[in-house]
Amino acid sequence: MRHRPAPRIDALERPSRFVDEQLRGPFALFRHEHRFEPLDGGTLMRDHVVFRGPLGRLAEPVLRRHLLRLFEERNRHVAAAAERAAGDLG
Template sequence: MPSFTLERRIPAPPEDVFDVSLDVGLHLTSQRSHGERVASGRTSGRLAEGEQITWSARHFGLRFRMTSLVFDVERPRRFRDRQVRGPFASFLHTHEFEGLDGGTLMRDTIDFRSPFGPIGRMVDVSVMRRHLIRVITERNDAISEHFA
């Protein structure tokens, strides 16, 4: 299964970075370039253990919906979300927060797999990995800007 990890130093305590990372409004702001909106679920505030939310966004010129489940919440250390319905054969996002002098090391690990077997594997290698890195980087930029 393809995966990647991104790390970012944020000049704020882990508790604050953790909370902002679960904030629906910040997520929507970070994904504005993709026309992201909430199709169902919480439309503002912080997501909690067991909540599902359906995001609708435009990628590659097409509108996609993805329903994610938030789980494994251990404030302020980590949480995970995984696709329960959507365009991927499999999608898991692990968010980790480690306290550092003067801030937090935020780590995002994405494990994903596109559908359609061998064709999906080619898409993952040639296109999807780069696209997802861009999407997560945009999100992390918004989190960094929040604390600037």
């Protein structure tokens, strides 16, 4: 039986930052810090991820590329949703 990843919010500092960490899942360690900074009338979102893969350092280069693509795709969706919401307000 596969266990679904279970994140836990470890830190929350509204509106500038929050940290989630995997409690169980495919990674030996997965800690994700989200930072939000005002920028030119909008918001800059930065992700900082610390992880250790299930196969140790051997798989990290492949996992790093995969995670980068996942975050880029997610960020495109977040940006599009935020722009739609801003348009609905204006």
